[in-house]
Each structure stands twice: as structure tokens, then as C-alpha cells.
Amino acid sequence: MFKYFMKRFGLMLITFIITVFIYFVFIKLIPDNHIQVPGVGDDWYEIYKAREGWDKPIPVQFWYWVRNIFVDGSFGFSQYLMRDVSDAYFGKIPASIRINIIPYFLSIPFSIALGVLAGLKKNKLTDHIISVGIMIFISIPFFVTAVLSQYIFYFRLGWAPDYKIATASEFQELGFWYGISTYILPVIILTIVSIPGFARSVRAELTEQLTTDYMLLARSKGLSKSQAVYRHALKNALVPFLPPVFIGIIGILSGGIITEQIFRVDGTGRIYLQAFNSRDYALLMLINTFGQFLTLLSAIVGDLSYTIFDPRVRFGSGKLS
Amino acid sequence: MRKIDKSKLKLLHNKNDNINDAPLKTKEIGYYKDSWLRFKKNKASLVAFYILLFIISLVIIGPNLKIYNLPDQSSTDALRLGNLTPKIPFLEDLGIFDGSKTITRGKQFILHMNEVEFGEGIILSEIPQELIDDPEVTSLTVTVDYYKYKNYITSYMPENYYGILLSNEINDLNEDPLGGVRRTIDEEQFQEYLEKNYIIDILTIRETPNTTDPNVVYYQYEVRLDQFLLSLDQTPEDTYFWFGTTNQGEDLFTKIWEGARISIAMALAVLLINTTVGLVIGAIAGYYGGLFDLMFDRFVEIASSIPFLSVLTLLTLRYGTATWVIIVAFTATGWIGSYKTGRMQFYRFKNREYVLAARTLGAKDNRIMFKHIFPNTLGLIVTSSALAVPAFVFTEASFSFLGIINYTDATSVGMLIQQGQSVMATHPHLLIFPSLYIAILMITFNLFGNGLRDAFNPSLRGVE
Numbered sequence: 001m002f003k004y005f006m007k008r009f010g011l012m013l014i015t016f017i018i019t020v021f022i023y024f025v026f027i028k029l030i031p032d033n034h035i036q037v038p039g040v041g042d043d044w045y046e047i048y049k050a051r052e053g054w055d056k057p058i059p060v061q062f063w064y065w066v067r068n069i070f071v072d073g074s075f076g077f078s079q080y081l082m083r084d085v086s087d088a089y090f091g092k093i094p095a096s097i098r099i100n101i102i103p104y105f106l107s108i109p110f111s112i113a114l115g116v117l118a119g120l121k122k123n124k125l126t127d128h129i130i131s132v133g134i135m136i137f138i139s140i141p142f143f144v145t146a147v148l149s150q151y152i153f154y155f156r157l158g159w160a161p162d163y164k165i166a167t168a169s170e171f172q173e174l175g176f177w178y179g180i181s182t183y184i185l186p187v188i189i190l191t192i193v194s195i196p197g198f199a200r201s202v203r204a205e206l207t208e209q210l211t212t213d214y215m216l217l218a219r220s221k222g223l224s225k226s227q228a229v230y231r232h233a234l235k236n237a238l239v240p241f242l243p244p245v246f247i248g249i250i251g252i253l254s255g256g257i258i259t260e261q262i263f264r265v266d267g268t269g270r271i272y273l274q275a276f277n278s279r280d281y282a283l284l285m286l287i288n289t290f291g292q293f294l295t296l297l298s299a300i301v302g303d304l305s306y307t308i309f310d311p312r313v314r315f316g317s318g319k320l321s
Numbered sequence: 322m323r324k325i326d327k328s329k330l331k332l333l334h335n336k337n338d339n340i341n342d343a344p345l346k347t348k349e350i351g352y353y354k355d356s357w358l359r360f361k362k363n364k365a366s367l368v369a370f371y372i373l374l375f376i377i378s379l380v381i382i383g384p385n386l387k388i389y390n391l392p393d394q395s396s397t398d399a400l401r402l403g404n405l406t407p408k409i410p411f412l413e414d415l416g417i418f419d420g421s422k423t424i425t426r427g428k429q430f431i432l433h434m435n436e437v438e439f440g441e442g443i444i445l446s447e448i449p450q451e452l453i454d455d456p457e458v459t460s461l462t463v464t465v466d467y468y469k470y471k472n473y474i475t476s477y478m479p480e481n482y483y484g485i486l487l488s489n490e491i492n493d494l495n496e497d498p499l500g501g502v503r504r505t506i507d508e509e510q511f512q513e514y515l516e517k518n519y520i521i522d523i524l525t526i527r528e529t530p531n532t533t534d535p536n537v538v539y540y541q542y543e544v545r546l547d548q549f550l551l552s553l554d555q556t557p558e559d560t561y562f563w564f565g566t567t568n569q570g571e572d573l574f575t576k577i578w579e580g581a582r583i584s585i586a587m588a589l590a591v592l593l594i595n596t597t598v599g600l601v602i603g604a605i606a607g608y609y610g611g612l613f614d615l616m617f618d619r620f621v622e623i624a625s626s627i628p629f630l631s632v633l634t635l636l637t638l639r640y641g642t643a644t645w646v647i648i649v650a651f652t653a654t655g656w657i658g659s660y661k662t663g664r665m666q667f668y669r670f671k672n673r674e675y676v677l678a679a680r681t682l683g684a685k686d687n688r689i690m691f692k693h694i695f696p697n698t699l700g701l702i703v704t705s706s707a708l709a710v711p712a713f714v715f716t717e718a719s720f721s722f723l724g725i726i727n728y729t730d731a732t733s734v735g736m737l738i739q740q741g742q743s744v745m746a747t748h749p750h751l752l753i754f755p756s757l758y759i760a761i762l763m764i765t766f767n768l769f770g771n772g773l774r775d776a777f778n779p780s781l782r783g784v785e
Contacts, residue, residue: 015626022627026635139763141715143722144756147738151745151752261723264744276634276725288631295626 008303016296021062023288027281028058030300034079048077075289076282085283089271089290093253096260096267099165100252103190108245111195112238115202119237122207123200130203134196142193146262149189160185164264171317186263198241206237243305247298254294352700356776366772369765375586376762380585382435383578387563391552392571394746398552399570401475404748406467407565407573418563421445422467428453431461439477439521443469468549468557476502476548477521499524502545511542514551521545565750573751577758580734587644588713591651592706599656603663604690608671615665627655629716633725642727651713662705666698704774711766718759734759 034045053064068074069297115153118130137145154163162182171179209215209232218228253268260269268287275283350358361367364653392399408420432453433438446464474480478499486498497503503524506514514520527541549557564573606614640646669677671694681692720726721735728736734755741752 015623016370018623019627022623023631023635026639030635030639066372073728135768136764139767140760141719141763143719143735144759147742147745147752151749152744155746176643258719258722273723273725276638279638286633288628288634291628291631292626295628 005303005307009300012296012299016292019292020289023292024062024065024285025058027285028061030281032279032281044082050100052076072303075115075286078280078282080278080280081283085280085286089283089286092266092268092271095265099186099259099263099265099267100190100256102183102187103194104248104252106191107194109199110191111198112202112241114195115199116206116234116237118199119203119206119210121208127203130199134200137193138196138200139248142256143262145193146186146189146258149185150262153185166268167264186259186265190259191296198244202237202241205240206233209233209237239310242309243302246305247302250294250298250301256289282313326673327687360772360776363772363775366768366775369768369772372714372761373765373769376581377585380578380581383716384575384582386578387572387575389572389575392569395552396569401548402552402566402570403568404744404751405471405562405566407563407750407754408468408561409563410561410772420466420468421463421464422470424467426480427483428459428461430478430480433478434473436777437477440473442466443473445682459537466557468560472547472549472557474501475544476546476551478502499545503543504516504546506542506544508540508542511540511544514544514546517554519546519550521547541696564754565748567692567737567751568744568748573737573754574730576737577734578754580732580737580755581758581762583644583728583731584714584717584733585710587648587651587717588710590648591655591713592709594648594652594654595709596659596702596706598652599659599661600663600698602656603660603665604667604695606660607664607667608690608694609688610668621657621660624654627654629654633720637725642729644728644731647717647726647728651716658705658709659702662701663698666701667694670694670697704770704777707770707773708767711763711770713764714759715763 017266051064051070053061056064060181065076068076073086074084075089078085078088081088112128114134118127118134121127150160150163154160160182161178163185164313166174166179166181166182170182173240210229212233215228215233218232219225223231257269259265261273264270271283273289274280275287329612337691360370388648391402405423407418409418410547413419426441431444431448435448443465444463445466448461452458452461479485479499481501482498485496485500489496489498522545524543524545527543529539529541531537531539549555549560561575562572567573567576602617606617629650632653633647635644636650636653640759655658667690671689676689676693679689684692717726717733718735718738721728721733722739724739726733726735737755738752738759741748741755745752
């Protein structure tokens with residue numbers, strides 16, 4: 001078991017390093033000329049050139065980059081923000097978590113409830129209504145839902161206090177409760193759009209479990225339908241969804257670009273767009289590495305939680321490798 | 322196949338024997354026929370399919386339905402017709418899409434518009450007398466025929482007329498309050514416009530001395546022209562923009578279908594490239610296996626772990642955002658999906674008995690791959706393709722909404738929504754129509770794709 005896990009982990013780590021390196025090479029291949037401003041000293045440029053090896057071959061630069069991460073905790077110097085990118089980026093994570101965490105934990109019970117309800121009432125009116133809702137919200141792009149909700153609830157009906165979330169200064173000026181109330185609209189929208197995908201898989205999994213032989217056995221040995229469902233089918237149907245729940249927690253760390261752009265959240269998604277628009281290569285490199293790291297982390301967590309929650313994986317692990 | 326001499330064969334069947342077998346009367350139902358029959362049973366998907374056909378036909382003919390090339394001829398004239406509200410023939414009689422709009426403007430301006438002859442019929446709602454009499458009320462909210470209103474402010478009196486008068490008075494300036502509508506034309510244009518009845522009134526006539534021939538005097542006319550007649554040769558009553566106009570004065574209806582045409586054409590191109598490349602490589606890897614398969618699978622594992630956003634970012638930063646760059650970005654790692662399908666299917670079927678039989682009969686690898694295994698993968702490809710098109714449209718719209726995809730040579734629907742979002746408080750039609758288009762397209766495409774997937778899955782036959 002341990003051996004299998006270490007093997008998986010090693011492969012993932014190698015893939016991670018290779019992809020980060022590939023990205024680094026491509027970033028460095030993009031022309032990035034520095035023009036010295038006339039009459040102004042350029043000391044910082046010389047300092048960082050020496051530190052990050054801007055005049056050296058790309059593999060050497062990569063080595064410098066990795067060394068700086070481990071020695072100083074520095075992910076590179078941004079020529080646009082004129083500061084170290086790690087301060088600029090990691091400081092934005094709390095804002096992203098604030099907007100993402102409540103919708104995430106709200107959406108899980110809702111989607112399980114809706115999925116189970118639709119699965120139990122398959123092909124009845126309840127199921128049809130839920131399925132239509134799922135279909136609609138899965139199809140319409142998130143940004144359309146979000147923008148239309150802004151238009152309807154702020155500009156048309158005036159229910160929401162603002163179409164964007166309150167900034168720190170607004171929190172101080174207009175009070176804490178006003179600030180919280182601006183979060184209501186985005187939180188509701190984010191919850192609604194994250195329900196359908198999950199609910200649909202729960203419904204599919206449950207309907208599959210309900211038609212299995214062991215359910216027939218449970219009914220024939222005298223369990224009532226609800227007993228059979230709650231003691232057997234539901235347990236088995238929900239096991240595959242536990243690992244994604246844990247993986248999703250990691251996903252909270254990286255905020256959605258679309259959410260943050262529409263609701264003006266000063267988080268990691270917006271800083272990505274800023275980096276993209278100002279061609280801040282050092283920052284882009286950090287964001288990509290961090291994103292890849294999160295992917296790696298969620299793969300590990302996924303593997304671990306599958307082995308913990310699903311005995312089939314645990315006992316069959318010898319064959320899998 | 323070995324050649325056998327026909328003379329060595331002998332017919333054993335006795336002609337007098339009675340054959341009791343009768344040929345089947347029913348028609349044969351093949352895999353595709355059966356799929357179509359089962360697809361038709363799924364009502365929601367069938368309706369979605371017809372709506373989709375309608376949308377696709379609009380994508381093809383939509384951009385040419387309205388002949389309106391003012392933005393190409395004169396962008397300044399088009400700009401004067403910007404942000405018009407939607408107006409559709411017949412529906413306007415029902416009180417929807419009648420080109421009306423509720424606006425709030427200065428009281429003096431509204432009242433003046435209500436009185437002058439050119440402003441006749443602009444204001445649709447009643448102005449309460451007590452508001453007119455109340456000196457503390459400085460602005461009025463009225464419902465106007467926005468087409469006529471637009472004509473009024475672009476050809477008769479600019480919206481900031483009284484603002485300029487006031488600032489002239491305070492700052493002791495001499496700015497022309499009618500500057501926005503005053504046009505200077507020469508004799509020839511004057512005669513032409515006079516004939517066509519474009520001229521509302523003449524503000525001044527100026528004499529300019531002719532240097533070459535002092536006897537003939539040049540006249541310059543400063544006039545107010547009817548903007549709609551001038552640029553469209555139509556009165557505001559006869560002008561219809563079904564979905565309204567953008568802030569540049571372009572017809573939104575045409576714009577949406579042009580954007581739709583681009584995104585769907587690109588989706589098909591991406592789909593074609595991804596499927597072809599993925600299938601060819603997948604077929605070779607799956608069928609021949611061995612070292613190539615092993616090496617390639619490692620490569621795919623690394624390539625598939627590169628996020629799409631990274632690929633897109635790198636390519637657009639390096640090569641800009643022409644359409645071909647976006648296609649490359651979508652195909653760079655997009656073929657992996659169909660590679661996996663192809664590899665899996667070829668790997669699965671290559672050791673089946675019927676393939677063995679074909680090989681025993683002497684069929685070459687090419688023939689086995691195309692004739693025997695490929696048809697088995699076709700169902701999977703069709704269903705994944707039906708869902709790949711909306712997936713592309715979805716992603717493309719999202720990224721062009723964010724500005725990461727920003728075509729220099731075209732306007733996609735995502736860009737339209739982004740432009741609409743920035744003015745949604747004042748011109749909501751610019752947001753609502755593109756959003757509705759994309760919402761309807763995505764819902765129908767997904768319903769259709771799901772129906773197709775179920776229809777092509779033989780294991781579901783008889784279950785529902």
C-alpha cells in the first residue's frame with residue numbers, strides 16, 4: 001500500500017517538475033526587453049539581473065529561480081509592481097477564500113439533497129423539475145448567470161445593496177453589516193451554480209445503486225424501501241463523492257477569475273488578469289506554479305482519501321500498480 | 322484469399338426439396354437507424370434539435386438579413402445612431418420592443434422638446450402639470466420614442482444645450498450650444514439636401530470670396546440636418562433595429578450572428594483537428610502498442626497536466642489573439658480527449674475474434690483498422706463531438722468575456738456581453754440579447770448532445 005502510494009507520488013512529482021520547467025522555458029522565450037529610463041539610475045535592474053540571472057541561459061535561470069525559492073522564499077521580482085511577486089500574490093489569497101468558502105460548504109448539502117431526491121423520485125415530477133433546473137444551470141455559462149443576476153437584482157429590482165462586493169474602505173465607512181450584505185448576492189449565485197454538476201452525479205450514482213442486485217436482496221430479505229435505501233444504497237452512492245469534497249477545499253485557494261472580475265473581488269483571480277494584461281511574467285510564472293502545485297496537492301489528497309474511504313481501492317491496490 | 326477451381330465444387334441442394342424458410346418481411350434496422358429512432362423518442366432532445374437547426378440556419382443567414390452598412394461607410398454617422406433600443410415590426414403594436422425608453426433629463430430640455438415642432442411625438446408619457454409648475458423640480462422622467470429622441474438630439478438640439486448655455490453664463494465663455502448639430506455644407510450639398518428635404522432649418526449663410534473668379538460668390542450654409550434621413554434615408558418611424566444598436570451604432574442583431582458564426586466555425590475547426598489528430602495517434606498507439614504506446618502515454622500524461630489557461634496565456638502573450646492562435650491554443654492539448662477514446666477502443670477491439678478472423682483471411686493492418694475497428698469507435702466520437710462544440714463555445718465566450726481572448730479582427734459574443742456589462746445600467750439591451758443567445762444555444766446544444774449520447778449507447782436500449 002505504502003509502496004504503491006509512494007510510486008504514485010513520485011510520478012506526480014516528476015510530472016509537476018517537468019510541467020513547471022516547460023512553462024518556465026516558454027515564459028522566458030517571450031521577448032521581454034528592458035529599456036532604461038534616461039537620466040534615472042538603474043540599480044535595481046542590475047541587482048535583480050545578478051540575483052535571478054537574467055543574462056544567463058534559460059536552464060541556469062531556472063536553477064536560480066528554484067534556488068531563490070528555497071533560500072529566500074522569493075518567486076521572482078516583478079518589474080511592473082516593483083516588488084517581490086510572492087508578497088503581492090499570497091496576500092490576495094484570503095480575499096479569494098472569503099468569497100469562495102461559504103458557497104462551497106453551502107452547495108454540498110444542497111446538491112446531495114437535490115441529487116438524492118431526484119434519484120429516489122426518478123421519472124416523477126420532482127425529478128423532472130430538478131433535472132430541468134440542473135440542465136439549465138449547467139448549460140448557461142457562469143459569467144452570463146452572474147452578470148444577469150447583477151442586472152436583475154441590483155439595477156432592475158434594487159434588492160442587492162451593490163453589484164460588487166464592498167472594499168475594505170467601504171467596510172469602514174458604511175459599516176460592517178453593509179459590507180456583509182454585499183456578499184449575499186455573489187454567495188447565492190456561486191452556490192447556485194456549483195450545485196448542478198454535483199447534484200447530477202449524485203443522482204446518476206444513486207439510480208445506478210438502486211438497480212443493483214444487493215438492493216434486490218435487501219428488499220427480498222424484508223427491509224422496507226426506505227431502510228434499504230438509507231442503509232445500503234445511499235452509503236454506497238455517496239462514497240465516490242467524499243474525495244472530491246476534500247479536493248474541492250484545495251480549489252478554494254485559487255479564486256475563480258470570472259467571479260472576481262464580475263464582483264470586483266480583490267483576490268487571486270483578478271491579480272491573474274492584471275498580470276496578463278500588464279505582461280508581468282514573473283507573476284504569471286508564480287501563478288502557474290502555484291496552480292500546478294494545487295493540482296498536485298489535490299491529486300495526492302484524492303488518492304489518499306480514496307484509499308481511506310473506499311475499501312475496494314485499499315484491498316485491490318496491489319493489482320492497480 | 323486462395324483461388325479455388327469452381328469445377329471442383331458440387332451443389333448438394335436438391336431442387337425438389339421444399340424450402341420452408343420465408344424471407345423476413347420487416348425492414349432491417351441498423352445501428353444508426355436504431356439510434357435515430359431512439360433519439361426521436363426523447364422529446365426534449367428532439368425539440369432542442371429543431372431549435373438548434375433554427376439557430377444554425379440563423380448563424381448562416383443571420384448576418385445578411387439586415388442590409389445596413391453605415392458603420393463601414395461613415396463611423397461618425399453610425400456613432401450618432403448608437404445605443405438605440407430594440408424595435409421589431411408587429412411586436413411593437415403589442416407594446417414590447419417598440420423602441421421606447423424611460424429617460425431622465427433636465428426639465429427645461431424636456432419641456433422645450435415637448436413644445437417645438439420637431440419634437441412632436443417624442444414624449445409618449447404624460448407629464449404631470451404639478452411637476453411642471455413646481456419650481457423645485459429640475460429634472461423630469463419620461464418615456465420617449467427613443468428613435469425619435471435620438472434623432473432630436475443628433476439633429477435638432479444636443480442634450481447638453483442648456484448645460485452649455487449655463488456654463489457660458491457662469492464662466493463668461495462663448496461656446497456654441499448648438500455645436501453638436503450644426504453642419505456646414507456647400508452650395509451643391511445644400512441643393513441636394515434641399516431637394517431631399519433633409520434640412521430642418523438654416524442657421525446662417527456665409528459668403529466666402531472666391532479667389533479665382535471674384536464675380537462668382539461661394540456660399541456656405543450652416544444648417545441643421547435630419548440625421549436619420551441623412552444617414553439612413555428613413556424617418557425614425559420606419560427604422561427598425563430588431564435588437565437595437567451597439568454604442569458604435571452597429572446593428573446588434575447582425576453583430577450577434579456574426580459573433581456566433583465565428584465561434585461556431587472555430588468550434589468546428591477545433592473539433593475537426595482534435596478528432597483527426599487524436600484518433601490517428603490513438604489508433605496507432607492502441608493498435609500497435611509496444612514502446613511507442615508506452616512513450617506516448619507518458620508524454621500525454623505530462624501534456625494533459627498543463628492547464629488550458631496556461632497554454633492560452635502563453636500563446637496569446639507571444640502571438641497576439643488572431644483567430645488562428647486561439648485555434649492552436651484549443652488544439653494544443655485538446656486532442657488528448659479523442660486520443661484516449663481512440664486508443665482505448667483500438668486496444669480493446671484489436672484482440673477480438675472478428676479481428677482475428679479478418680486477419681486470418683489476410684486483411685492488412687490498414688483494412689482492419691479502418692474497416693473493422695474504426696466503425697466501433699464512431700458512435701463514441703459522434704457523441705463526444707456533439708458535446709465538444711458547446712464546450713468550445715462555452716470556454717471561448719468565457720475567455721473573451723474576460724478579455725484574455727480579444728480578437729483584433731472580429732467581435733465574439735463574449736466580447737459583446739462584456740461590452741454590454743459595462744453599460745448595463747443605461748443600455749440593458751446590449752447585455753440581455755447576447756446573454757439570451759448564449760444561454761439558449763448552450764441549453765439546446767447540451768440537451769441535443771445528451772440525447773445523442775443516450776441514443777448512441779446501445780446498452781440503454783429498452784431501459785427507459
